[in-house]
Amino acid sequence: MNASLIGQLLVSGMCSAFILLLTSLGLVIIMGYMKIVNLAHTEMLMSGAFICYYLYAVLHIPFVITLILAYLICFFFGMLLERVIIRHFYGKMSETLLATYGISIILKQLALIVFGKSYKQVEYPVSTVFHMGSIYIESYKLILCAISMIALAATLILINKTTMGLKIRSTTQNRTMTECLGIDTRKVDSITFSHGMGLAGLAGAAIAPLTAITYSLGESWLTNTFMNVVMGGVSSLFGTVASSFIIQEAISLISGYSNSVTAQIVVLIIVIAIVRFKPEGLFTPKGRR
């Protein structure tokens, strides 16, 4: 094992970390601000990837616009879903789990019936390979890192700097009080949920060129995204950032030395061990909640 290989592994691990961050952002937001575990999240990634295929590869819409459209489509789908189904289950943990699981099966089987079992492929929007010394990296992955950071920054601004974000935070903190102040918390819930779903769609569209697009795309992301949420916790987005890095760097390094399955097992053990001592996530705000 030489230094350049380790460097290569670390860099590709970093890219994967950003991708993981992007794919689990929506999940964290829905879970953190609404206390809902959205098991349909990974199926939204799959839907986003299919949207990307049809808009970008079939209709030749520019990639940036495809991403925005994917976000919007999933946003409105999320709004619909929230109004029809999720709204009835606030505060009931196992019911929401079952309901979102039901939605995820329906989405997955719908994709299987409509699109079939065949694989679809999306070309890289940028096909160059960037290299620095002996470390090679696909430019598209760097772009993904940028997309991920933009999504994170936009979400942070939305939540911390805008009036809407203030409403979201206050609803999470004290729903009754917020309602007393004349804020429509149902609308706030609707927007939070839709934003999370929209981010899932955006992430799905963004990762579409990296993977074969098929109905079972969601499954391959299931383990990592949920481990990420468990480890990062829901009280702070920075916990998610840190845990994405820990998970993906560990996977990348360990897969370099042995194989990816060992890496997954080791990471799962790491996650369980960390959660044992930090059950609320990596970074918890000080003081009482």
Add this chain to the structure above:
Amino acid sequence: MENKKNILDRFKALPVNRYLDLIVLVFLLVFPLFCSNYWVYVMSGIIAYMIFALSLDLLWGYTGLMSMGHSVLFGAGGYMVGISCAYISKAGWVDFDRLPWFLLPLSSEIGAFLMALVLPALISLMIGFFMFSGKIKGVFFSLITLALSGVAELFVINQSKYTHGNSGISVISRTVISNSKEARLDDFTFYYVVLAFLILAYIICLMIVNSRIGKVLQAVRENEERLTFFGYKPSAFKLLIYTISGMIAGLAGVLYVRTQGNINSSAVGITLATLVLVWVAIGGRGNLTGAMVGTLVLQIAETKLNSVFSGISADFTQYWKMVLGFLILLIVFTIPKGIVGTIIDVQQKHKDRRQKEKILLREETAYHEESGKHIA
């Protein structure tokens, strides 16, 4: 005479789900007399699944721990028997002469059977120890077990030297312990063997649930914090039930492998783990009957519809899964307690009303007597 009436009263006082249990039992007992060999074979698989669902109900319904990776324990049991059978009968793909040290008990048949019960218990003990001694609770338990089943499936596919990867292991079926071809029973006899195991598992579950431990477990579900104030240690009880549940799941895995004759990686994966959740959720959790009824109804429906629709479309399973999705939504919307849970609720309401009427009647007569006395 007095005694006889007492028994009758006690029998009447039983909740409705115990009658349902009796109906299920009678149905399962007479079922093979009227059906073809194929259905007996299918049914014994379903009974193994029913044991599996019972083990989840102990954990989810009674203790409130929603395990989304229960199939890991089911598959661990199944794979122990599978590997042992392949090793002893020297299957074609086996290219190892000796088992690694931790699998050594598998070289004997009884060792494999015991291992299939002990290993799932050990896995759940270890994971449970880590999770319950910390403050991991609620949904995080579900998510970690979900990740566990995802990783376990990858692990089984990856360790193809012992597990034969995706194609799985074929096992000499229809014996409980033995691996020899001479000892295999016919479908009909083995069905009753599996049924006996179901009854055994059911009685064990019932005993646990009705004991003091069961009451504490329900208290864990309802209010863990308050239980701590009473001086109980919830984590110890959770660990205990998770281990017992793991052992029963392992037994279910063994029986499933023995009835169906093969095991593959899907037996440890997320698909089965969530499927069993669906059975228990639809049947109704927290009363043992629901888990059995849910599994029975859904699995029979799937097999039956599959045979009906296979002539029309080859992709029946796709549509069935979608129907399952809608069914979950429907159940969660209309009767969140599941089928059996709702039946119990209705009975309870009925009983309450009768009780109330009786009290009212008594008060009324007392009032009349009083006023009658007054006039006199």
